[in-house]
Amino acid sequence: MDLTLATRPEGDRTVVEVGGEIDVYTAPQLRSALNDAVAAGARHLVVDMSGTEFLDSTGLGVLVGGLKRVRTMDGDLELVCASEKILKVFRITGLTKVFTIHPSIEDALAGSGPA
Amino acid sequence: MDLTLATRPEGDRTVVEVGGEIDVYTAPQLRSALNDAVAAGARHLVVDMSGTEFLDSTGLGVLVGGLKRVRTMDGDLELVCASEKILKVFRITGLTKVFTIHPSIEDALAGSGPA
Amino acid sequence: MSVLPGADDVVLRVGGSPENVRTARLVAAAVARREGLPEDRVDEVRIAVGEAVTWAMHTVTDHVVELVLGPGEEGTGEFVVRVGGGLSPVGGAEEAAVVDPGAADGLALALLRGLADHVTIEGDTTVLTWSDVP
Amino acid sequence: MSVLPGADDVVLRVGGSPENVRTARLVAAAVARREGLPEDRVDEVRIAVGEAVTWAMHTVTDHVVELVLGPGEEGTGEFVVRVGGGLSPVGGAEEAAVVDPGAADGLALALLRGLADHVTIEGDTTVLTWSDVP
Numbered sequence: 001m002d003l004t005l006a007t008r009p010e011g012d013r014t015v016v017e018v019g020g021e022i023d024v025y026t027a028p029q030l031r032s033a034l035n036d037a038v039a040a041g042a043r044h045l046v047v048d049m050s051g052t053e054f055l056d057s058t059g060l061g062v063l064v065g066g067l068k069r070v071r072t073m074d075g076d077l078e079l080v081c082a083s084e085k086i087l088k089v090f091r092i093t094g095l096t097k098v099f100t101i102h103p104s105i106e107d108a109l110a111g112s113g114p115a
Numbered sequence: 116m117d118l119t120l121a122t123r124p125e126g127d128r129t130v131v132e133v134g135g136e137i138d139v140y141t142a143p144q145l146r147s148a149l150n151d152a153v154a155a156g157a158r159h160l161v162v163d164m165s166g167t168e169f170l171d172s173t174g175l176g177v178l179v180g181g182l183k184r185v186r187t188m189d190g191d192l193e194l195v196c197a198s199e200k201i202l203k204v205f206r207i208t209g210l211t212k213v214f215t216i217h218p219s220i221e222d223a224l225a226g227s228g229p230a
Numbered sequence: 231m232s233v234l235p236g237a238d239d240v241v242l243r244v245g246g247s248p249e250n251v252r253t254a255r256l257v258a259a260a261v262a263r264r265e266g267l268p269e270d271r272v273d274e275v276r277i278a279v280g281e282a283v284t285w286a287m288h289t290v291t292d293h294v295v296e297l298v299l300g301p302g303e304e305g306t307g308e309f310v311v312r313v314g315g316g317l318s319p320v321g322g323a324e325e326a327a328v329v330d331p332g333a334a335d336g337l338a339l340a341l342l343r344g345l346a347d348h349v350t351i352e353g354d355t356t357v358l359t360w361s362d363v364p
Numbered sequence: 365m366s367v368l369p370g371a372d373d374v375v376l377r378v379g380g381s382p383e384n385v386r387t388a389r390l391v392a393a394a395v396a397r398r399e400g401l402p403e404d405r406v407d408e409v410r411i412a413v414g415e416a417v418t419w420a421m422h423t424v425t426d427h428v429v430e431l432v433l434g435p436g437e438e439g440t441g442e443f444v445v446r447v448g449g450g451l452s453p454v455g456g457a458e459e460a461a462v463v464d465p466g467a468a469d470g471l472a473l474a475l476l477r478g479l480a481d482h483v484t485i486e487g488d489t490t491v492l493t494w495s496d497v498p
């Protein structure tokens with residue numbers, strides 16, 4: 001199951017939709033997509049994992065790396081994820097305390113928004 | 116992928132619907148279903164493989180065995196199969212010359228019927 | 231070291247490429263399902279084994295990783311996956327010097343500990359155990 | 365005999381239970397796909413490997429069947445699956461006494477011959493080759 005990536009602007013946010021499996025094999029593609037978005041000026045990233053079916057620690061590492069990167073630029077990186085299976089991966093690693101995780105993209109975009 | 120089996124009468128024929136994978140692991144279940152049908156008096160069997168996703172040589176052997184069995188009782192055993200992938204298995208083994216294979220259950224039941 | 235698996239064990243040996251982590255996950259999920267684990271635990275096995283294999287690919291010297299998957303010793307009701315270099319059969323796992331997993335670090339280890347019921351790390355071998363298999 | 369797989373080879377060892385034929389098919393399809401075979405040829409691999417493993421489970425004495433799956437020797441553009449007892453690496457398959465498959469019989473062999481591009485049977489080892497892998 002390969003990764004599908006689609007990046008689009010939504011107001012002053014940039015949504016990166018990630019479908020398929022984010023793992024040690026595909027995580028480099030996600031890292032590139034996040035880097036490309038930041039290089040293109042994005043500071044407020046929303047990674048939409050609604051279509052993500054699998055996530056491993058390498059994928060988590062890329063998300064944490066992306067968050068750290070935009071934070072140094074006063075940006076943020078929030079997630080969309082409703083899958084109990086994948087939320088469990090965030091919970092077990094304590095990353096639910098690190099990421100803001102929205103149940104839907106509507107919810108993420110309706111949020112108070114970037115400061 | 117386990118096997119699903121459903122046997123029902125259709126006039127003087129008996130339809131055995133087979134879903135899933137017919138292989139060395141599940142073929143004994145199919146053999147039992149065919150034997151049960153014959154024991155219950157069925158002579159004109161239609162094995163409906165519309166929902167069959169995989170077929171190996173052990174499964175083929177069970178079908179051939181079923182055919183031989185009902186033939187000794189002046190019966191017959193016809194197949195329903197439209198999947199190119201599975202038809203290929205019959206072609207490669209030369210069994211398209213042994214079995215009457217219908218593209219749909221309607222076609223099988225509309226056929227000239229048992230003699 | 232060569233492995234003579236128990237009758238119910240499955241052995242998989244793969245080279246150290248990320249694609250092979252996927253092959254290992256696939257096999258682990260299939261064997262776990264075969265051993266009767268329910269789907270939510272099959273998901274645990276899939277993730278944890280992927281982590282262990284990824285880790286082994288970095289630590290095992292010749293980058294060939296071997297997995298032995300199967301039921302634990304008779305009557306324990308366990309599902310055991312050993313991941314590492316040269317492995318002994320799952321059923322007859324002798325107790326070796328055990329490094330406390332808590333002494334290591336990282337997201338991968340958090341997942342191993344959170345998903346498997348029991349984790350031991352013996353040298354370059356990770357042993358993951360799920361208990362109370364139906 | 366122990367197997368040291370080539371870097372790109374995957375080795376699977378399973379006990380002689382019909383369920384394990386499924387595990388072997390699953391792995392064979394995954395590795396074939398990884399090696400770039402198109403889906404219709406992945407289907408060929410799935411069926412042919414299942415047949416070879418079923419057959420090996422009946423002929424290999426200790427009922428442990430080993431598969432080595434991977435690309436053939438460098439530059440041949442082949443996908444090779446060896447199924448049997450103790451196996452040598454796929455890439456360095458030495459030519460052994462070859463029994464003409466035509467001398468054997470059965471539906472299983474018809475499938476092997478019809479689905480793989482090349483079949484050799486050396487003692488209890490079946491070697492299936494698919495050529496012109498993209």
Ligand SMILES: Nc1ncnc2c1ncn2[C@@H]1O[C@H](COP(=O)(O)OP(=O)(O)O)[C@@H](O)[C@H]1O
Nearest residue numbers: 057060061064065093094095098335336337338
């Ligand atoms: N609970 C956490 N909160 C914030 N960052 C974390 C947390 N856990 C791990 N990280 C960070 O995620 C990245 C990868 O984590 P980890 O897998 O622990 O690193 P390593 O691969 O060095 O063991 C690192 O940058 C690490 O600092």
Ligand SMILES: Nc1ncnc2c1ncn2[C@@H]1O[C@H](COP(=O)(O)OP(=O)(O)O)[C@@H](O)[C@H]1O
Nearest residue numbers: 172175176179180208209210213469470471472
């Ligand atoms: N082309 C065919 N036409 C009719 N019957 C066949 C054909 N091929 C195989 N059979 C029958 O199918 C059954 C299983 O076949 P096969 O696998 O060849 O047997 P075996 O397992 O003894 O090698 C046998 O009863 C055999 O006679």
